[in-house]
Amino acid sequence: MNSHFPKMATDDLDFQRTALFLDVDGTLLDFAATPDRVVVPDGLAATIARLEDLLGGALAIVTGRTLADLDRLFFPLRTRAAGVHGAELRFAPDEVAIEAQGAAPLPEGLWREFAAVTDAFPGALPENKRYSFTAHYRAAPQAAAPLRAALLSLLERQATGDFELTDALCAYEIKPSSVNKGEAVRRFLERPPFVGRRPMFVGDDASDEFGFRSVADRRGLAFAVGAARPEVDHVFADPATVRLWLERLAAQPAVS
Numbered sequence: 001m002n003s004h005f006p007k008m009a010t011d012d013l014d015f016q017r018t019a020l021f022l023d024v025d026g027t028l029l030d031f032a033a034t035p036d037r038v039v040v041p042d043g044l045a046a047t048i049a050r051l052e053d054l055l056g057g058a059l060a061i062v063t064g065r066t067l068a069d070l071d072r073l074f075f076p077l078r079t080r081a082a083g084v085h086g087a088e089l090r091f092a093p094d095e096v097a098i099e100a101q102g103a104a105p106l107p108e109g110l111w112r113e114f115a116a117v118t119d120a121f122p123g124a125l126p127e128n129k130r131y132s133f134t135a136h137y138r139a140a141p142q143a144a145a146p147l148r149a150a151l152l153s154l155l156e157r158q159a160t161g162d163f164e165l166t167d168a169l170c171a172y173e174i175k176p177s178s179v180n181k182g183e184a185v186r187r188f189l190e191r192p193p194f195v196g197r198r199p200m201f202v203g204d205d206a207s208d209e210f211g212f213r214s215v216a217d218r219r220g221l222a223f224a225v226g227a228a229r230p231e232v233d234h235v236f237a238d239p240a241t242v243r244l245w246l247e248r249l250a251a252q253p254a255v256s
């Protein structure tokens with residue numbers, strides 16, 4: 001019955017010793033033509049809230065989206081979270097997010113160039129997340145290779161700043177090299193209610209590999225979605241399967 005799910009995580013999960021880290025797009029939510037068109041299925045926010053409760057608060061959403069965007073999507077749910085790949089960190093649901101070490105808003109001049117490069121490809125969409133810039137090309141698949149080359153060339157022309165280009169699914173992103181999801185996971189695990197718990201990370205793309213590595217280093221569990229990635233313990237077929245798995249977890253009675 002549970003053959004599609006990681007046995008350990010569904011059957012023997014110790015909620016008091018586990019910390020759960022969840023990516024959003026491509027993990028909790030199905031992709032849409034543009035990031036603002038994704039749909040949060042009915043019941044998902046309630047499932048996350050229930051899990052957060054079972055885990056004693058040791059649940060964080062770790063996303064490339066901004067926290068403002070995340071909160072809008074899941075309103076009225078507000079969780080512990082890392083936004084823009086960990087540039088924004090919110091350690092308690094009712095706290096204001098802090099800026100991660102090494103995170104700083106990217107230069108306006110770089111944004112103008114980034115937007116111009118991206119806009120040169122019809123259908124591609126530039127997005128300014130302050131700490132990172134993303135070029136979405138889901139609606140312009142033919143732009144994939146030339147857009148990547150153009151953005152790399154833009155980065156090479158930067159005299160200052162330690163930036164890197166990362167490959168997401170149908171998107172490229174420029175962000176500071178020191179900011180990544182693995183670093184965000186590490187920061188959460190340093191403090192209550194995460195400290196001392198075994199981390200589980202669920203994510204789907206290259207930016208999540210930092211998270212996978214971070215939990216693997218701590219004898220945790222890494223779950224990919226859609227396709228295998230290095231160091232993962234299990235691959236979920238798609239976000240719908242992840243949601244089903246979370247619902248099953250949330251339906252378990254809390255161990256007292």
Ligand SMILES: [Mg+2]
Pocket residue numbers: 023024025026027203204205
């Ligand atoms: Mg994702």
